[in-house]
Amino acid sequence: MSERAKAARRVLTEFTYEPAMPQKGYTGRTLYVNLSDATIRAKEVTEEMKEKFIGGRGFGLWYLWHGVEGDTKWDDPENEIVISSGPCGGITQYPGSGKSLVVSISPLTEVVIDSNVGGHFGPLLKFAGWDAMEIQGKADSDVIVYIDGTTGRVTIEEAPDVPVDSHKVGHWLIEDMAETEEDRYYMSAVAAGSGAEHSRFGCLNFSFYDRRRKEPRFKQAGRGGIGTVFRDKGIKALVVKTDPVRGDSNHPADPERISRVGVKMHKEIHDYDAEQCRMRYRGTTYLVQIMNDYDLLPTHNFQYGSHPDAPKINGEVWENRFTQGIPDGCWYGCTMACSHAVDGYELRTGPYQGETVIVDGPEYETLGGCGSNCGIFEPWAVMEINFYCDTYGLDTISFGTGTAFVMECYERGILDQEKTGGLELNFGNAEAALELLHQVGRGEGFGLIFGQGIRRMKDIFVEEFGADRAFLEDIGMEAKGLEYSEYVTKESLAQQGGYGLSNKGPQHDEAWLIFMDMVNNQIPTFEDKAEALHYFPMWRTWFGLCGFCKVLWNDITPPDNDMTEEPAKIPEHVQNYVEVFAGVTGREVTREDLITQSERIYQFQRVFNIRLGHGLRDHDAVPYRSQGPVTVEEYESRQERYDTQLRGDLGLDPTGMTTEEKVAALREYREDQYEQLIDAVYKRRGWTQNGVPKPETLAKLGMDYPEMLAVIEPHL
Amino acid sequence: MRVLSYDAELCIACRICEDVCSETFFGEADAEKSKIRIHDEGDGLPSASFCNQCGECISVCPTKALYRDKRGVVRLDRELCVGCLSCVGFCPSLVMFWHADQTVPDKCISCGICAQDCPEDALAIIVVDEPPAPAEPYRSV
Numbered sequence: 095m096s097e098r099a100k101a102a103r104r105v106l107t108e109f110t111y112e113p114a115m116p117q118k119g120y121t122g123r124t125l126y127v128n129l130s131d132a133t134i135r136a137k138e139v140t141e142e143m144k145e146k147f148i149g150g151r152g153f154g155l156w157y158l159w160h161g162v163e164g165d166t167k168w169d170d171p172e173n174e175i176v177i178s179s180g181p182c183g184g185i186t187q188y189p190g191s192g193k194s195l196v197v198s199i200s201p202l203t204e205v206v207i208d209s210n211v212g213g214h215f216g217p218l219l220k221f222a223g224w225d226a227m228e229i230q231g232k233a234d235s236d237v238i239v240y241i242d243g244t245t246g247r248v249t250i251e252e253a254p255d256v257p258v259d260s261h262k263v264g265h266w267l268i269e270d271m272a273e274t275e276e277d278r279y280y281m282s283a284v285a286a287g288s289g290a291e292h293s294r295f296g297c298l299n300f301s302f303y304d305r306r307r308k309e310p311r312f313k314q315a316g317r318g319g320i321g322t323v324f325r326d327k328g329i330k331a332l333v334v335k336t337d338p339v340r341g342d343s344n345h346p347a348d349p350e351r352i353s354r355v356g357v358k359m360h361k362e363i364h365d366y367d368a369e370q371c372r373m374r375y376r377g378t379t380y381l382v383q384i385m386n387d388y389d390l391l392p393t394h395n396f397q398y399g400s401h402p403d404a405p406k407i408n409g410e411v412w413e414n415r416f417t418q419g420i421p422d423g424c425w426y427g428c429t430m431a432c433s434h435a436v437d438g439y440e441l442r443t444g445p446y447q448g449e450t451v452i453v454d455g456p457e458y459e460t461l462g463g464c465g466s467n468c469g470i471f472e473p474w475a476v477m478e479i480n481f482y483c484d485t486y487g488l489d490t491i492s493f494g495t496g497t498a499f500v501m502e503c504y505e506r507g508i509l510d511q512e513k514t515g516g517l518e519l520n521f522g523n524a525e526a527a528l529e530l531l532h533q534v535g536r537g538e539g540f541g542l543i544f545g546q547g548i549r550r551m552k553d554i555f556v557e558e559f560g561a562d563r564a565f566l567e568d569i570g571m572e573a574k575g576l577e578y579s580e581y582v583t584k585e586s587l588a589q590q591g592g593y594g595l596s597n598k599g600p601q602h603d604e605a606w607l608i609f610m611d612m613v614n615n616q617i618p619t620f621e622d623k624a625e626a627l628h629y630f631p632m633w634r635t636w637f638g639l640c641g642f643c644k645v646l647w648n649d650i651t652p653p654d655n656d657m658t659e660e661p662a663k664i665p666e667h668v669q670n671y672v673e674v675f676a677g678v679t680g681r682e683v684t685r686e687d688l689i690t691q692s693e694r695i696y697q698f699q700r701v702f703n704i705r706l707g708h709g710l711r712d713h714d715a716v717p718y719r720s721q722g723p724v725t726v727e728e729y730e731s732r733q734e735r736y737d738t739q740l741r742g743d744l745g746l747d748p749t750g751m752t753t754e755e756k757v758a759a760l761r762e763y764r765e766d767q768y769e770q771l772i773d774a775v776y777k778r779r780g781w782t783q784n785g786v787p788k789p790e791t792l793a794k795l796g797m798d799y800p801e802m803l804a805v806i807e808p809h810l
Numbered sequence: 811m812r813v814l815s816y817d818a819e820l821c822i823a824c825r826i827c828e829d830v831c832s833e834t835f836f837g838e839a840d841a842e843k844s845k846i847r848i849h850d851e852g853d854g855l856p857s858a859s860f861c862n863q864c865g866e867c868i869s870v871c872p873t874k875a876l877y878r879d880k881r882g883v884v885r886l887d888r889e890l891c892v893g894c895l896s897c898v899g900f901c902p903s904l905v906m907f908w909h910a911d912q913t914v915p916d917k918c919i920s921c922g923i924c925a926q927d928c929p930e931d932a933l934a935i936i937v938v939d940e941p942p943a944p945a946e947p948y949r950s951v
Contacts, residue, residue, distance in 0.1 A: 341893015360899020427894025
């Protein structure tokens with residue numbers, strides 16, 4: 095650390111410990127930090143935790159459950175931020191093994207949020223000696239928490255010299271905190287930003303040092319406002335430093351088993367990525383064109399699924415903008431390398447106007463949310479929004495979906511310039527979207543209302559602007575209080591459930607079933623859809639227990655995958671994970687065991703939501719915009735499709751019906767379909783028809799803890 | 811650049827090169843640890859797999875542990891290597907090797923010791939401007 099950095103800070107608390115590397119994926123200890131009374135201590139990770147909660151999101155939920163009460167709010171000191179990677183997190187041989195999960199009570203949903211993120215913090219935290227970090231309390235003034243795994247010292251320090259915005263924190267880390275170039279390799283920071291202070295959808299940035307660019311890079315724990323909690327606790331940054339990472343730092347039970355399957359996967363990516371998704375060249379941006387082609391790309395606040403200008407922001411464009419030939423993995427050994435960046439971007443607006451920066455991304459969700467959904471098809475604008483959302487610590491999905499919502503409200507006269515403080519929020523107005531973003535960063539004007547998120551904006555627009563509640567409920571794309579991620583679900587009932595029946599809110603990392611359902615018609619019945627809405631959410635949950643990235647499961651497929659019995663599951667890749675999990679932990683498992691591991695956590699989280707006052711059937715409601723056409727113009731834009739459904743599924747003759755009548759008839763049908771889907775899914779998940787996990791479901795999984803049964807009992 | 815060259819017409823598949831390589835770097839004769847592998851199905855000429863110093867692995871390495879030295883030979887800095895084995899899966903000739911006994915991969919560094927001990931002079935160190943065409947990869951991973 096530089097003398098300047100030392101002089102500027104005052105250590106409030108120091109805690110020393112014996113650094114110990116993980117054994118078979120676990121260090122056996124969690125770092126507990128309470129900012130209210132400035133205490134730091136170690137907690138034991140028990141065998142029961144490893145067996146039933148595995149790690150990552152499981153550990154986060156475990157600690158949060160024990161740290162809060164049923165009436166704890168997001169900004170109560172008892173609320174926690176728990177960061178944990180998982181037993182396989184930090185291995186380098188299998189690509190996509192550096193993820194962390196962050197868990198907290200969300201300012202948007204008021205229930206548990208879990209958000210997954212790359213970057214080096216989680217793995218380095220473990221190599222500094224900690225399976226998880228549990229942060230509780232609130233600091234009186236802004237602090238950093240510094241975990242020095244090289245000396246075994248953790249400190250809470252007053253940090254007046256530390257910036258707030260993430261890209262500045264990244265530079266502070268490598269310039270002030272790191273003493274040598276090599277220090278930079280094995281340090282990582284977590285930061286939020288000024289926007290997180292003025293909104294409910296603050297995100298966390300997890301840094302990693304890019305050895306080729308010699309710059310800090312970031313990945314985001316975007317969803318649910320954990321950055322807001324972070325700043326509310328008075329944290330400017332978490333910093334970790336370790337000794338050099340080695341191939342065996344995680345001390346797995348059977349390194350050879352992991353290496354064998356890891357090399358196989360590297361080679362599969364080498365051989366097939368270029369002809370499949372081209373993730374190594376364009377990252378997730380490849381999805382823009384596909385979604386547009388299938389009428390799934392959200393456009394103008396999810397009214398439509400395609401736009402003639404979509405090719406202006408598609409994967410081909412970004413392949414040209416992203417610097418090529420750099421191994422852009424967000425953890426060592428990720429040859430999928432989808433963490434691309436635009437180098438040398440000169441900012442045109444805001445407090446950092448004129449600065450030349452690296453834009454981490456854009457990724458698909460940012461393009462869908464801040465691009466097409468807002469009618470913005472200018473690459474510079476999406477890059478500018480992307481950069482500022484990141485450095486202000488704002489989730490690009492909530493920002494994009496929220497901006498699309500206020501743009502539609504503006505175009506329909508619900509908002510006007512008087513109400514927005516002069517912002518002309520028409521679809522496509524990139525300058526207005528950017529000014530709105532800077533207002534959130536500064537905590538000013540309409541930005542403060544906007545920062546509350548869609549659910550609370552609806553209340554404000556009804557109460558203060560006299561808006562029609564029912565219409566806002568139809569077009570405000572949030573469920574459980576969380577803004578939708580960027581897929582149009584109108585023609586996929588299963589994905590309506592994939593979003594609506596998720597624990598944390600509508601986020602695609604739990605289920606993405608649109609192609610299985612809508613395109614390939616592989617799950618035609620309610621029971622088929624319910625089975626998919628059991629298996630896939632459980633399977634996708636599993637990545638976040640162990641430290642894995644989902645992308646390596648299905649954004650590349652073995653060439654013979656289509657010949658397998660269940661190609662949607664990609665059985666060979668699932669088996670890879672069996673091998674890696676067993677190779678790390680020494681615990682032999684089957685593919686089915688992985689689902690059981692997840693189901694324990696999934697049911698636990700559902701009960702946790704109920705404990706926090708939500709989580710019942712009414713909590714799984716979705717806005718009608720996600721189910722079908724709300725307006726006449728939406729209907730008429732795809733009239734042939736909808737008329738065909740009226741004839742075929744409803745037995746109605748649309749001839750002679752007004753569009754309003756057709757909208758109403760289709761709506762009645764589709765809403766009923768969703769309710770029938772809920773019935774089937776609850777049955778498959780072992781829940782009552784009110785969405786409550788049954789005691790026998792919990793017992794079967796060994797999760798019938800008395801405190802969980804006490805939560806569900808009043809609802810049975 | 812210094813590269814190893816191989817003449818299949820001269821090779822008798824005695825595999826002395828494999829033992830010599832392994833003994834030199836690991837102190838034991840174990841073909842699984844050799845950075846040159848002789849392949850002989852008995853149905854034609856034998857073949858050999860070893861690094862042609864093409865350097866494609868350099869751009870794949872996330873830690874810049876792979877580099878080309880002054881003689882043009884691609885080398886691994888074991889202190890920087892995090893053992894991710896990306897280079898193993900991405901080597902076009904599959905001649906970046908790994909072994910369970912160590913956490914880092916390994917490759918031919920054109921030292922020429924195998925050539926010195928080759929009884930038939932099938933191996934030699936040559937100096938070239940461009941990497942020679944790689945041998946067809948023969949092993950599956």
